[in-house]
Amino acid sequence: MANWQEMMPSTRAYLMNKVLYELHHKPDDLAAYKADAEAYLARFGLPQDLADCIRNNDVANMYLTGVNPYLLRAHCIGVRIPEDVSLAALRSLLTHEDYNNG
Amino acid sequence: MAEITGIYTASHTPVMLNFPDRIPAELKDEIFGAYKAMGDDFMSGKPDALIVLSNDHLHNFFLDNFPAYCIGCAESYESPIEHWLHAKRRVFAGDQAFGAYLLQEAYQADFDPSFSMEMVLDHGSLTPLELAGVDPDLPIVPVLINCVQPPMPTMRRSYALGQFLGRAIRAYEGVDRVAILATGGISHDIATPRMGMVNEEFDQTFLTLMEKGDIEGTLRYATDFVHTAGNGCEEIRMWMAAMGAADGAPFRRAYYRAVNDWYTGIGIGRFEV
Structure with missing residues (x-):
């Protein structure tokens, strides 16, 4: 597999990146998200499938949107998705021929 | 004219601070001991200033404006910026004059870095400094390289930037003794299906090429096999x-x-300058 899904962020990836970035850097955003995820996500005008995978902590589908992996990783830790859950979700996308062959 | 007292390379990962116990205690102690040994070696050179070559992980920089290279020109640097990082909040002294000098010299040498007077350091700088036990009062100049969001500067250009930094540091008259800590790598995947599957073969080949002093071979290997x-x-x-x-x-x-189980090839080394 390649190191990156997108060599330039698509608009979909950008939109998800924007949410994950603001959520973990703006002072009151994490509390607002925890209080009402749907209302918080509505601020961003995301396509519904992107909003759904964030709200559902669907790590595999978040990855598949092309989201920046560092923002995804920080989000997993920041909203306390259990380490083994996020690892298993990512690993479920690995096919044997993907491994370290570029 | 400044003397370079040591040039160190070390991996970093937030897992060391957030989930250290995912590996056996003896292994953790061995690794933390290796960072501490690096720090002791580093401090024995009695540096007056430290250049930290590291990268931002989409904390200071976002897709609104993402520099390939950025030189810190602040009086001080708070850390960490991650609300979730298990680390004591610290403030590192900055060497503003040194940063400003390197920035201006870079332009004269046809490099075009951005600069920041508001940088807050993330785990990429903090983790190795913390584990090495480096005194936060030792003035630092962070030099950040985009390694986290394609498109990214090439390996060869980053090597050339380092050549420039070496020359500019040695010509600087503001301090006598300067150490360099370059931190990142080696093999590891962040939030991908391969996360936790370190490519040891890559790391061993990479380190061996560096030990042989094969600069051209190292640059080619880094470029062609990093994927x-x-x-x-x-x-x-x-x-x-x-x-x-x-x-x-x-x-x-x-x-x-x-x-x-820390998802990372943990490598530490130094150039015998």
């Missing part, structure tokens, strides 16, 4: 910059272990 060793391995751009600053000085690895 086999994970998105986190893109951080070896800092090792390329360190190799440039070392100006041909031999490299010695001090420690290496592929640590799958």
Whole structure:
């Protein structure tokens, strides 16, 4: 597999990146998200499938949107998705021929 | 004219601070001991200032404006910026004049870095400094390289930036003794299906090429095979910059272990400048 899904962020990836970035850097955003995820996500005008995978902590589908992996990783830790859950979700996308062959 | 007292390379990962106990205690102690040994060696050179070659992980920089290279020109640097990082909040002294000098010299040498007077350091700088036990009062100049969001500067350009930094540091008259810490890499995947599957073969080949002093071979290997060793391995751009600053000085690895449960090839080394 390649190191990156997108060599330039698509608009979909950008939109998800924007949410994950603001959520973990703006002072009151994490509390607002925890209080009402749907209302918080509505601020961003995301396509519904992107909003759904964030709200559902669907790590595999978040990855598949092309989201920046560092923002995804920080989000997993920041909203306390259990380490083994996020690892298993990512690993479920690995096919044997993907491994370290570029 | 400043003397470079040491050029060190070391991996970083927030897992060391957030989930250290995912590996056996003896292994953790061995790794933390290796960082401390690096710090002791580093401090024995009695540096007056430290250049930290590292990368931002989308904290200071976002897709609104993402620099390829950025030189810190602040009086001080708070850390960490991550609300979730298990680390004591610290303030590192900055060497503003040194940062400003490097920035201006870079332009004269046809490099075009951005600069920041508001940088807040993330785990990429904090983790190795913390584990090495570096005194936060030692003034630092952070030099950040984009390794986290394609498109990214090339390995070769990062090597050339390091060559420039080495020359500019040695010509600087503001301090007498300068150490360089380049931190990132080696093999690791962040939030990909391969996360936790360290490519040890890549790391061993990479370290061996560096130990042989094969600069051209190292640059080619880093460029052509980084895609086999994970998105986190893109951080070896800092090792390329360190190799440039070392100006041909031999490299010695001090420690290496592929640590799958920390998701990272933990490598520590130094150039014998």
